[in-house]
Structures are given as structure tokens and as C-alpha cells.
Amino acid sequence: MTDAPPKTPAFRLYRKYLSKLRPYSFPIGVGIASDLYATFLAMIPPLFSILLFDYAYPGRDLRLLTWVVAAGLVLYFINFFFSSINDYMNVFVDEKISTSLSLDMFRKIMHLPLLSPASKNVGDTTVRILEDADLTAGMLLNAPQALLINLANLGLFLVISLMLNPYVTLLSLASIPFYLLETEFFSGRLSELREETQKNRSETYDGLQERLLSLRTVKAFCREDHEALRFKIYLDRRIKLNIKQKIIGIISAFSNSFTLQIWSTFVAWYMGYQVVHGHLTLGQLLALSAYLPQIAGPIHELANLYTNFRVGMVSLRRVDEILSLPSEWDEAFAKEPLALERGKIDVQSLSFRYDELSQTLRKITFEVPEGSSLALVGGSGAGKSTIINLLLRFYDPSEGMIYFDGQTVGRAQIDALRGRMGAVFQEISLFAGTIRENILYGNPSASDEEMREAAQMAAAHDFIDALPLKYDSPVEHFGQNFSGGQRQRLAIARALAMKPKILVLDEASSALDAESEFLIQETIHRCKGKMTVVIVAHRFSSIKGVDKIVVLDRGTVAESGTFPQLMAKKGVFFTLYQLQMGGFQEFQQRMETEFARYQRYRQDLSVILLDVSNYDQLAQNEKAGRLARLMEELNLFLRKNLRIMDFCCVFRERELLIGLPETNFQNSVRLARRLRQKIAEQVFEVDEKGFKLDVVPKVASCREDFVRYPDELIEKAEEAPTDEGMADPDQTIREEKS
Numbered sequence: 001m002t003d004a005p006p007k008t009p010a011f012r013l014y015r016k017y018l019s020k021l022r023p024y025s026f027p028i029g030v031g032i033a034s035d036l037y038a039t040f041l042a043m044i045p046p047l048f049s050i051l052l053f054d055y056a057y058p059g060r061d062l063r064l065l066t067w068v069v070a071a072g073l074v075l076y077f078i079n080f081f082f083s084s085i086n087d088y089m090n091v092f093v094d095e096k097i098s099t100s101l102s103l104d105m106f107r108k109i110m111h112l113p114l115l116s117p118a119s120k121n122v123g124d125t126t127v128r129i130l131e132d133a134d135l136t137a138g139m140l141l142n143a144p145q146a147l148l149i150n151l152a153n154l155g156l157f158l159v160i161s162l163m164l165n166p167y168v169t170l171l172s173l174a175s176i177p178f179y180l181l182e183t184e185f186f187s188g189r190l191s192e193l194r195e196e197t198q199k200n201r202s203e204t205y206d207g208l209q210e211r212l213l214s215l216r217t218v219k220a221f222c223r224e225d226h227e228a229l230r231f232k233i234y235l236d237r238r239i240k241l242n243i244k245q246k247i248i249g250i251i252s253a254f255s256n257s258f259t260l261q262i263w264s265t266f267v268a269w270y271m272g273y274q275v276v277h278g279h280l281t282l283g284q285l286l287a288l289s290a291y292l293p294q295i296a297g298p299i300h301e302l303a304n305l306y307t308n309f310r311v312g313m314v315s316l317r318r319v320d321e322i323l324s325l326p327s328e329w330d331e332a333f334a335k336e337p338l339a340l341e342r343g344k345i346d347v348q349s350l351s352f353r354y355d356e357l358s359q360t361l362r363k364i365t366f367e368v369p370e371g372s373s374l375a376l377v378g379g380s381g382a383g384k385s386t387i388i389n390l391l392l393r394f395y396d397p398s399e400g401m402i403y404f405d406g407q408t409v410g411r412a413q414i415d416a417l418r419g420r421m422g423a424v425f426q427e428i429s430l431f432a433g434t435i436r437e438n439i440l441y442g443n444p445s446a447s448d449e450e451m452r453e454a455a456q457m458a459a460a461h462d463f464i465d466a467l468p469l470k471y472d473s474p475v476e477h478f479g480q481n482f483s484g485g486q487r488q489r490l491a492i493a494r495a496l497a498m499k500p501k502i503l504v505l506d507e508a509s510s511a512l513d514a515e516s517e518f519l520i521q522e523t524i525h526r527c528k529g530k531m532t533v534v535i536v537a538h539r540f541s542s543i544k545g546v547d548k549i550v551v552l553d554r555g556t557v558a559e560s561g562t563f564p565q566l567m568a569k570k571g572v573f574f575t576l577y578q579l580q581m582g583g584f585q586e587f588q589q590r591m592e593t594e595f596a597r598y599q600r601y602r603q604d605l606s607v608i609l610l611d612v613s614n615y616d617q618l619a620q621n622e623k624a625g626r627l628a629r630l631m632e633e634l635n636l637f638l639r640k641n642l643r644i645m646d647f648c649c650v651f652r653e654r655e656l657l658i659g660l661p662e663t664n665f666q667n668s669v670r671l672a673r674r675l676r677q678k679i680a681e682q683v684f685e686v687d688e689k690g691f692k693l694d695v696v697p698k699v700a701s702c703r704e705d706f707v708r709y710p711d712e713l714i715e716k717a718e719e720a721p722t723d724e725g726m727a728d729p730d731q732t733i734r735e736e737k738s
């Protein structure tokens with residue numbers, strides 16, 4: 001995490017999170033008390049050996065023997081009972097704290113600015129939320145408990161064994177400095193390894209997620225095995241780290257037990273020496289032999305505690321790095337509540353940069369009056385989506401200001417602003433659940449009536465109504481069980497269900513079919529006057545109806561105006577429009593979509609082929625480039641005269657194709673005649689040179705000609721008789737069929 005706060009000293013950081021234990025003081029107290037009881041009770045049985053060896057056996061006292069054995073059994077069960085209570089309380093509190101830390105982190109991530117690395121590094125954040133929270137909780141709870149209990153253990157056993165024999169006890173304590181040195185050394189290595197392990201886990205999650213989400217791409221490029229090999233690199237690293245961790249653990253345990261063993265042997269020899277010299281009875285020897293390991297136990301545990309503390313601090317630090325990041329609204333610039341009632345937007349000299357190296361937006365200024373629509377267009381990377389993100393206040397402008405209904409928006413008002421804006425993004429994300437839940441996502445209290453209204457406005461109602469479970473139909477993760485167009489409709493319905501004053505629509509740049517394009521046009525049309533619409537448009541044909549278009553070029557406003565104004569200007573927009581609309585390829589794609597609709601809904605589809613009959617004559621006198629521009633002029637002229645849903649392109653140099661969805665043969669013939677007449681009246685100007693064009697139209701229609709493929713329709717139009725033969729369309733059809 002690059003913007004992590006500077007390292008806080010371990011104990012201060014630990015103290016900061018100790019407050020997490022406070023709400024569970026009672027169960028923690030019960031747990032500690034139970035453990036202390038269990039410890040206290042565990043201290044008694046070794047004393048029984050004095051009773052047995054020094055009194056019961058030498059005195060052949062069967063009664064004492066029976067009492068001691070019975071007392072041992074009772075103590076065992078009481079001890080077991082208290083240990084179980086302690087175990088239960090530990091698990092209970094551990095789970096509670098771990099859940100609370102995970103939830104705190106999740107909340108924090110939800111409220112982080114979008115550009116924060118924690119919002120982007122999904123794998124790393126997942127590991128922190130799920131694993132580090134768990135490890136931190138264990139450490140937070142165990143450290144004070146283990147410290148208290150082991151110190152108490154140590155103290156009590158020390159008192160008893162000192163009373164039994166101070167020399168033997170002090171001798172056994174002399175091993176402590178060795179433990180300290182070992183612990184310091186190994187805990188350092190293990191905490192470094194924990195850091196590496198968590199980093200590796202984060203990378204593994206990231207790698208896994210990226211590949212699973214891109215499965216389609218992986219398969220399409222036949223890279224399954226390659227990806228498996230790449231993923232293996234993470235796993236190999238994980239194995240290495242785990243083995244390294246195990247080896248250090250084993251060496252550390254060996255080193256500890258080596259120290260313990262050497263020392264114990266030495267102490268055992270010394271105890272034997274004391275017995276031989278009559279300074280120690282056999283019973284005392286046996287009691288001490290039972291107590292001394294009990295002293296070594298807490299020392300060993302305290303050493304473990306230190307190691308676990310250092311290793312656990314790695315996770316605590318990772319948790320803290322997220323929790324101490326500033327949330328979006330931490331600084332409250334403006335105290336006044338935001339009153340966004342009209343939806344007027346005023347962008348003044350807006351500049352923005354993602355990093356120091358590049359300036360993404362430079363002095364952008366535009367205004368969107370309330371209830372009107374504005375389209376942002378421009379080449380890829382021009383900054384359109386960045387403006388949308390700034391409008392939604394996902395980022396802070398570097399310079400300049402955005403006013404909503406004449407008011408600036410402070411961080412404290414971000415929620416109020418977004419609550420009045422409906423947003424549809426390029427990557428449409430629906431959540432697993434039902435259609436109802438998805439549409440009502442931003443406004444759960446909306447009524448069924450309001451939900452349906454939103455769906456109708458987004459043209460989603462019909463397809464939802466056709467589903468067996470209608471609005472309760474299930475939605476899979478990311479809305480995978482719906483088509484791109486349906487997802488888009490649902491996303492628009494979700495935005496509209498919020499009853500926004502401003503609708504921002506970042507149109508998906510790829511894979512948009514004519515249906516979606518239609519949807520955008522319809523949405524703009526339906527929202528007119530009701531709310532302000534800002535749309536990022538990649539398909540220029542979808543924004544013919546907007547009130548204003550702002551053309552962006554590398555982060556600046558290149559030009560702005562209405563569609564006809566920009567077309568007349570013949571500047572950047574005109575060039576982009578021509579680039580986008582000119583191709584036959586696009587025409588074919590549209591034909592396929594429209595043809596599918598014809599097949600599905602029996603909506604007619606016709607084609608007009610306009611042949612420029614004086615093309616050869618013009619070609620004799622004009623250069624090829626000039627003729628190509630002339631055909632483009634004709635293409636543009638047609639577009640201006642067609643309906644929004646129609647589409648056309650230049651075909652084979654001298655011809656033009658016009659696709660007419662939902663138009664039957666007769667109407668297409670009528671249109672063809674009108675177009676012919678209009679073109680005949682028009683003088684096309686290319687390089688200030690006027691051209692008169694003569695066109696011959698031919699028409700074919702799906703229903704009339706029983707075509708099976710969209711290309712067949714174009715072929716039919718090529719074969720169709722000229723407009724002379726169209727004088728009696730019915731007769732033409734009869735002839736065709738025969």
C-alpha cells in the first residue's frame with residue numbers, strides 16, 4: 001500500500017487496538033479467571049506425591065492413598081471444566097473481534113476515494129480483510145491473556161518450588177537469558193517471513209481473480225496452459241515460503257528444546273546430588289521434578305508469546321494501514337446541506353491530473369441547463385469518463401470548480417450529491433439477487449409502481465415481464481445471465497429508480513448493438529425536461545437528439561454546439577463522425593442486428609440501394625479523391641434526411657446502401673422516390689465545385705422477399721428493378737415471387 005502512514009511503534013499501535021477488547025471485558029474476564037483457576041488447580045496434584053511418598057506409602061496408610069487418588073480425579077474434572085470455559089470464551093471473543101475488524105475494514109474500503117490504492121488492489125485488500133483481521137484478532141486477544149496467565153503461573157510455581165528448594169529453582173531460572181536470545185533471533189526471521197507470505201497471498205489472490213474474470217479471453221487465445229504455468233509461479237513461491245517458515249519453526253523449537261534439555265539434565269543431576277547428600281527427600285525430589293517443567297512451561301510460553309506478538313504485529317500493521325486511510329468525507333469543507341433541486345450543471349475551468357506526469361483535463365468549461373441533455377464525445381482517452389467521474393465527485397478537481405444549481409460541493413455533501421444523481425457506467429455491474437433488488441438498489445423504499453415506471457422508461461419492462469418470474473427473476477453475479485443490452489437497460493432502470501435530478505450515462509464503447517444505441521436515444525428523449533442528462537457517447541448516431549455536444553480532444557474542449565451546428569462546421573466532430581459512420585462493415589453489423597429482430601419479432605426490414613448513374617461520366621473528369629468525398633457528401637446528406645434508426649453507407653464506390661428497420665416494401669419505395677427527388681434538387685459542393693447527382697434506387701424488403709440472411713437482402717436490392725419498375729410495387733413483388 002503506497003500511501004500507508006509512517007510506521008507507528010509496535011506497542012503504541014498495539015495499545016491503539018486494545019480498545020477492540022473493551023466490549024468483551026466480561027467474557028475475557030471469565031476466560032482469564034477460568035484459566036487461572038485451572039492453573040491454580042493444576043498446582044495441587046504434584047503436592048500429592050509428597051503425601052503419597054513421604055506419608056501414605058511409608059505409613060502404609062490406605063485411607064490417605066484413597067483420598068489422594070479421589071482428590072486427584074475430582075481435581076482433574078474441575079480443571080477440565082475451567083479449561084473448557086476458557087477455550088469457549090477465547091473462541092467467542094476471537095471471532096467477534098476478527099469479524100469487527102473485517103467489517104471496519106470493509107466499511108473503510110467502501111468509503112475510500114476511488115483512486116486510493118486500497119480500492120484498486122483487490123487481492124491485497126481481500127487478504128487484509130479476511131486473513132490479517134483474523135490473525136490480528138488472535139494476537140490482540142492472546143497477548144494480554146497469555147502474558148497474565150503465564151506470569152501468574154510462573155509466579156505461583158516459583159513460590160512453591162522456591163519453598164521446596166531455592167537452589168534448584170534458581171538454577172533452573174538461569175536458562176532464561178538463553179531463551180531470550182533465541183526468541184529475539186527467531187521471532188525477527190519469522191515476522192519477516194510473515195510479511196513476505198502475506199504479500200505472496202495478495203499476489204496470488206490478484207492473479208487468481210484476474211484470470212478467473214478473464215476466462216473468456218484466456219480461452220479465446222488458447223492460453224489455458226500458459227496461464228496455469230503463470231499461476232504456478234505464485235504457488236511455487238507460496239510453497240517455498242511455507243517450507244522456509246516451517247524450517248525456521250523447527251530450528252527454533254529444536255533450539256528451545258535443546259536449551260531446555262541441557263538445562264533439565266543439569267538440574268536433574270543437581271537434584272540427585274542434593275538427594276545423595278540428604279538435602280532433599282524423595283518426595284520433594286518428585287514434587288520438584290513435577291514443578292520445574294511447570295516453570296519452564298510459562299517461560300517457554302512467554303518466549304512464544306513474544307514471537308507471536310512480533311509476527312502478529314505484521315498483520316496488525318496491515319490492518320491499520322487500511323483503517324487509518326482517510327475516507328472520502330473526512331474533511332468537511334462545506335457545512336451547508338446541498339440543495340440539488342433543478343439539476344443545472346456548471347463546469348468552470350476544470351483541470352485534472354491522475355498523477356504528476358500527465359494532465360488529463362485542461363480548463364474544461366461547459367454548462368448544462370436544467371432538464372437539458374449534453375453529450376461528451378471525443379477520441380479514446382480524450383477524458384470523457386474522467387469528466388463523468390469528476391461530476392460524481394469520485395475525484396477532486398486539480399483546478400476549477402463544478403457548480404450544481406449554482407452551489408459548490410464540499411466533501412461533506414458527497415452523499416447528498418450522489419443521492420440526486422443516477423449513474424450508468426461503461427462496465428455495467430449488476431449484483432447477484434433478483435431484478436427487483438437490482439433496480440431498487442439505490443432507492444430501496446421505492447414502490448412497485450415506481451420500480452415499473454423506471455423499468456418502462458429504460459425500456460426494460462417488456463423483457464422483464466416476459467420472464468417467468470418477472471421482477472423476481474434471479475440475477476447472477478455481474479448479471480451474467482442477461483445480454484449486454486438487457487444489462488444496460490437494467491442499469492438505466494436502476495439509475496432512474498433513484499428519481500435523479502441528473503442522469504449520467506457512460507455509454508459502453510464496445511459491443512454495442514443497434515438496440516443499445518436505440519435505448520440511449522430513447523432514454524435521452526424520455527428524460528427530456530424531467531432531468532438533466534450527461535452522456536458519454538461513442539456512437540455518434542445515438543446523440544443526434546441531444547441539446548448540446550461537447551467535443552473533447554486530448555483533455556481540452558475542441559468544439560461544442562448542437563449536432564447540425566457541428567456538422568455544418570466540418571471540424572473535429574465532422575471528421576470523427578465521418579470516420580465512424582462511413583464503413584460498410586458497420587452497416588453489415590447493423591443489418592445483422594436488425595435482421596435478428598426481424599426474425600424474432602417479425603418487424604420488417606428493407607434496404608434501398610442508390611446507384612449514382614452519372615458516376616462514370618463524373619469519373620472521366622474528376623480525381624478519385626474528389627469523387628470519394630462527393631460520395632461521402634451524399635452519404636451525409638442522406639443521414640440528415642433519414643430517421644434516427646435508419647443507417648446507411650457508401651457501397652462499392654458508386655452506390656449507397658440504406659437500411660430501414662421496421663419499414664415495409666411500399667414505404668421504402670415511397671422513401672426511395674422522395675430521396676431521388678431531393679438528391680436531384682441538391683447541388684453537392686466538394687472543394688467549392690458543385691455537382692449534380694442522378695441516382696437510381698432499387699428496393700428489397702425482408703417480408704416481401706422471404707430472405708434468409710441479411711446479405712441476401714442486399715443482393716435482392718442489387719437485383720431489384722429500378723424505380724421505373726416500382727411504379728406498381730405489388731406487381732413487382734408478384735413478379736419476384738413467381
Ligand code: ATP
Nearest residue numbers: 354355360378379380381382383384385386387509
Ligand atoms: P474512452 O473513450 O476510451 O473510454 P475516455 O475519453 O473516457 O476514453 P478517460 O477514461 O477519461 O478517457 O481517460 C483519459 C486519460 O486518463 C487517459 O489517457 C487514461 O490513460 C487516463 N486515465 C484514466 N483513468 C486513469 C486512472 N485511474 N489512473 C491513471 N490514469 C488514468
